[in-house]
Amino acid sequence: MEETFVRLVCPACTKNWQRSPSKLPSHDAPFQCPDCGERRRMAEFARTERDLMTLKRLA
Numbered sequence: 001m002e003e004t005f006v007r008l009v010c011p012a013c014t015k016n017w018q019r020s021p022s023k024l025p026s027h028d029a030p031f032q033c034p035d036c037g038e039r040r041r042m043a044e045f046a047r048t049e050r051d052l053m054t055l056k057r058l059a
């Protein structure tokens with residue numbers, strides 16, 4: 001099985017990272033940046049439209 005990742009970027013501190021969508025909450029759930037602690041909806045951390053679509057499909 002091909003491993004899928006969602007690429008993330010923090011809107012506050014611009015940290016870039018990626019995670020398996022199975023380890024992320026759904027796109028409308030709250031999420032906290034592991035670096036700076038910024039709290040926003042999960043969807044706002046998706047780097048591109050494509051990452052957001054992967055998140056909505058699989059998280």
Ligand SMILES: [Zn+2]
Pocket residue numbers: 010011012013014015033034035036037038
């Ligand atoms: Zn941050």
